[in-house]
Amino acid sequence: MTTIDTDIAVAGAGPVGLAAAAALAERGWRVLVVDPAHDGAWANNFGVWEDRLPHPEAAGRRWSRARLWYGEQRAQVLDRPYVRVRNGVLQGLLNERIKAANGRFIDAHVSRSEARPGGVSLHTNKGTVARARLVIDATGHSACLVERAPARAWQVAYGIDADLEGYEEDPDILGLMDWRPAMPGDEEPPSFLYEMPLGGRRVFLEETSLASDPPLSMPLLRARLEQRIRRRGWRVRSVHAVERCRIPLDAGLPTEPDGVVAIGGAAAQVHPATGYQLTRGLDTAQRLAEALPLDGDSATLTRAGRGAVWSMGARANRLLHLYGLDVVLGLDAEATRSFFQSFFSTGEAGWRTMLDADASPLSTAVTMLKMLTVAPSPIRRSLFSASAARRAVGLRSHSHLSESPVSGSPVSGSAGLPEEIPWRSP
Numbered sequence: 001m002t003t004i005d006t007d008i009a010v011a012g013a014g015p016v017g018l019a020a021a022a023a024l025a026e027r028g029w030r031v032l033v034v035d036p037a038h039d040g041a042w043a044n045n046f047g048v049w050e051d052r053l054p055h056p057e058a059a060g061r062r063w064s065r066a067r068l069w070y071g072e073q074r075a076q077v078l079d080r081p082y083v084r085v086r087n088g089v090l091q092g093l094l095n096e097r098i099k100a101a102n103g104r105f106i107d108a109h110v111s112r113s114e115a116r117p118g119g120v121s122l123h124t125n126k127g128t129v130a131r132a133r134l135v136i137d138a139t140g141h142s143a144c145l146v147e148r149a150p151a152r153a154w155q156v157a158y159g160i161d162a163d164l165e166g167y168e169e170d171p172d173i174l175g176l177m178d179w180r181p182a183m184p185g186d187e188e189p190p191s192f193l194y195e196m197p198l199g200g201r202r203v204f205l206e207e208t209s210l211a212s213d214p215p216l217s218m219p220l221l222r223a224r225l226e227q228r229i230r231r232r233g234w235r236v237r238s239v240h241a242v243e244r245c246r247i248p249l250d251a252g253l254p255t256e257p258d259g260v261v262a263i264g265g266a267a268a269q270v271h272p273a274t275g276y277q278l279t280r281g282l283d284t285a286q287r288l289a290e291a292l293p294l295d296g297d298s299a300t301l302t303r304a305g306r307g308a309v310w311s312m313g314a315r316a317n318r319l320l321h322l323y324g325l326d327v328v329l330g331l332d333a334e335a336t337r338s339f340f341q342s343f344f345s346t347g348e349a350g351w352r353t354m355l356d357a358d359a360s361p362l363s364t365a366v367t368m369l370k371m372l373t374v375a376p377s378p379i380r381r382s383l384f385s386a387s388a389a390r391r392a393v394g395l396r397s398h399s400h401l402s403e404s405p406v407s408g409s410p411v412s413g414s415a416g417l418p419e420e421i422p423w424r425s426p
């Protein structure tokens with residue numbers, strides 16, 4: 001057995017774990033990162049608003065505008081640039097920052113943590129024990145050290161990065177949400193197309209269920225994507241990558257053992273009504289590092305760390321977003337289209353606020369009220385729905401949670417999903 005003494009051990013080397021480790025090491029902490037492969041490739045295809053990415057060097061392809069379709073004749077274009085993240089660049093620069101600040105890495109799985117006088121012992125599957133004053137759980141939505149009530153609502157998406165014959169869309173416009181039906185008569189429960197033109201005939205297309213409970217099945221999303229491709233007259237020439245995405249939207253806030261602070265996916269920091277989380281996690285990593293007093297003992301660091309991840313304001317905002325999530329879950333396809341049309345007609349300041357998980361709860365509430373003034377009456381009724389209110393404050397029964405086919409499962413990879421069917425060119 002090898003024992004390593006450190007100040008802070010970070011479990012998980014995803015974007016949020018590495019960002020936390022870098023910011024902490026730069027503030028003078030001795031930091032140890034534990035992950036089975038700290039420089040293994042990140043699988044997720046990340047897209048974010050350009051102005052929210054704290055590392056501009058990691059911005060890859062850029063779209064100056066983003067388009068939404070609410071119906072055959074109803075479209076809207078947002079003048080807010082969006083970028084695809086160059087995962088290798090972001091990961092490389094975070095790893096470099098950690099190394100330059102004398103941070104260390106162990107390639108191993110964390111198996112458990114254990115409180116000890118003055119801190120925490122972190123055990124790995126390779127027999128190493130890290131003794132730290134504070135442990136950060138950044139192991140993503142599967143959260144290896146903290147407990148959370150499992151999610152009921154999920155974002156599910158099936159995407160391909162492919163070359164398409166006949167694909168000639170404007171390369172400067174991101175397709176943020178295309179709510180037109182994949183096929184007339186096949187639109188319940190609703191899903192939309194997310195479209196990143198990558199230059200020439202290459203495109204990343206993803207059929208996405210924004211939020212569903214129970215979660216939409218991967219084969220249904222895949223079939224809808226095939227239908228859209230066929231209807232648009234495109235032909236798949238080659239598929240470079242397939243993404244199967246499952247994001248828990250409403251997992252409970254973490255219950256953390258002594259000396260452990262969760263962050264990122266492990267801390268349920270995902271925006272409950274959009275599934276976005278990357279830039280918020282990166283911001284939180286910096287905030288966490290700034291909040292820890294350098295002379296603090298384990299209990300002080302734990303308290304400060306938890307407060308930095310889930311402040312009272314962030315908790316209040318989360319309740320409002322959970323309310324929004326429940327409204328969305330109750331809408332059929334036509335109502336979903338009207339809802340988003342109303343949402344994006346609240347004006348740029350309004351929709352920016354609602355998309356920002358770290359906005360002030362007051363500005364979120366004001367935007368929600370503003371939506372009431374612009375939304376058609378069925379949407380207004382949904383906004384007032386009692387079930388949404390009950391759920392947001394946690395009064396709805398969780399008794400059927402265990403029946404959810406994917407509750408508690410890891411989000412990426414094909415675990416628990418039907419076998420992958422080879423991609424057919426229509």
Ligand SMILES: Cc1cc2nc3c(=O)[nH]c(=O)nc-3n(C[C@H](O)[C@H](O)[C@H](O)COP(=O)(O)OP(=O)(O)OC[C@H]3O[C@@H](n4cnc5c(N)ncnc54)[C@H](O)[C@@H]3O)c2cc1C
Nearest residue numbers: 012013014015016046047110139140245264265276277278
């Ligand atoms: C397919 C997909 C696409 C997404 N796209 C976007 C997007 O475009 N924009 C956006 O804002 N958000 C997106 N998200 C949501 C969110 O940003 C991601 O889930 C993000 O990866 C979360 O970052 P994280 O660092 O918290 O966790 P992860 O990226 O999941 O990283 C967790 C790390 O912990 C490690 N780990 C796990 N268990 C252990 C263990 N026992 N011991 C040690 N290490 C362990 C893993 O190896 C991994 O390196 C997406 C999510 C998915 C699933």
